[in-house]
Amino acid sequence: MEKIDSYAIFVEPFHVDFTGRIFMGVLGNHLLNAAGNHSQKRGWGIGALNETSHTWVLSRLSIEMTRMPEQFQHCTVKTWVESVMRLFTNRNFAILDSEGQPMGYARSVWAMIDLDTRRPCDLLSLYDGDILNYVVPEEDNVCPIEGHGRFSFRNAMLVRTIDTYYSDVDINGHINSIKYIEHVLDLFPREDFERGIRRFEIAYKAESYMGDRLSFLVQENEAAGGTDVEIRKNVTDGSAGDVVCQARVIFNK
Amino acid sequence: MEKIDSYAIFVEPFHVDFTGRIFMGVLGNHLLNAAGNHSQKRGWGIGALNETSHTWVLSRLSIEMTRMPEQFQHCTVKTWVESVMRLFTNRNFAILDSEGQPMGYARSVWAMIDLDTRRPCDLLSLYDGDILNYVVPEEDNVCPIEGHGRFSFRNAMLVRTIDTYYSDVDINGHINSIKYIEHVLDLFPREDFERGIRRFEIAYKAESYMGDRLSFLVQENEAAGGTDVEIRKNVTDGSAGDVVCQARVIFNK
Secondary structure, X not given: OOOOEXXXXXXXXXXXXXXXXXXXXXXXXXXXXXXXXXXXXXXXXXXXXHHOOEEEEEEEEEEEEOOOOEOOOEEEEEEEEEEEOOOOEEEXXXXXXXXXXEEEEEEEEEEEEEOOOOOEOOOOOHHHHHHHHHEOOHHHXXXXXXXXXXXXXXXXXXEEEEEOOHHHEOOOOEXXXXXXXXXXXXXXXXXXXXXXXXXEEXXXXXXXXXXXXXXXXXXXXXXXXXXXXXXXXXXXXXXXXXXXXXXXXXXXX | OOOOEEEEEEOOHHHEOOOOXXXXXXXXXXXXXXXXXXXXXXXXXXXXXXXXXXXXXXXXXXXXXXXXXXXXXXXXXXXXXXXXXXXXXXXXXXXXXXXXOEEEEXXXXXXXXXXXXXXXXXXXXXXXXXXXXXXXXXXXXXXXOOOOOOOOOOOOEEEEEEEOOHHHEOOOOEEOHHHHHXXXXXXXXXXXXXXXXXXXXXXXXXXXXXXXXXXXXXXXXXXXXXXEEEEEEOOEOOEOXXXXXXXXXXXXX
């Protein structure tokens, strides 16, 4: 079976922002669908995994675009497995326009957990190491964007606290990965989106649930030329709470 | 050209709620896409209309489901024009499962506006009454759900006020029709969604914009067996503000 998969996307009217560009959260959703589709066709989809009480957990997602898909555009997401370690696998993506020209790339990191113990599994021993059959040869791993950055929050400022509701929650009862992206971007003013997003990174650290109150702390990152955002839950007067996600947003100059 | 169109939908993982049923907002989005697709193929899409400075404005949407599409299900939306009056047209929908069995129906009302004057146009004279070619014969207009209800807010209670942000806004700079549905449903507790939504209605009364603060007023509607919600903007201590939307939510018993 081919190691690289193609997944077609069409940019629907309600999936674009006021500039006509696709919302980063919607693009992220398409990437996760492309990943799910690629895994499923290779026997590693969540359906098959559930039968042995395993599931994928997304740990990191970094998307960097030179052009964002626009309303009514047809694009293609290519995705493949870059590498597999014991506890993590790296999956990369290319987003191509209808002529096959790259518009951007993405990187992601996934862990496998045991649904009963909620603990990480050894990817290399699961199903006799079958996953190694899908790692692309190095020459096919074309993903010319930087790796996932590191976060260090030293003097972040609390800028917003929100409650979470029904629409935030996925089938597992967790705040869904895409909604965090929306909530992070909602911190920024209109002018930033007129220039457009160049790079968006997110690190998922812990689950949160419907009804959790989320606090957003922001810190400029001059070295990266962007803004770092930390999402915490259970922040109270007496407690700094627990880190749920960390994100970095870099707008075009 | 066929008067009734089919539009295929697939229920993606991030498009279902914690019960595994499609979010009503996502279903609404699919219906609007089906409508856009149907219009566009008949020369009445927003692309063609923009050339003569016209556009469609959604006024009412009522969806009633006996079963909600579930994760990974393939469904079909059928849509057609029921009738055309001078200032409004009625468009209906049927949502079918993969066997062609109805899961529910929807009704919608649309006006046409002139983009320069923002005033409604006479649908019957536009393009020499071409739209009348697409009205289905009465025997094909199978939509066995009640018409749009009437709203009367007499003793509604303010239950929530929210700010609007980047993710709420569509390409026209307005809070998008689908986001209102999400915000309305976010008022209800988890238990209601365990039973599932039977019927959802919304009436769009005025536009709101990024940064507008929206107030949600709620009133039980015993006759309808549901809850009515009014969304207002610019509510202050001294003013009741302006009505933006009115919605009705009826959960299964």
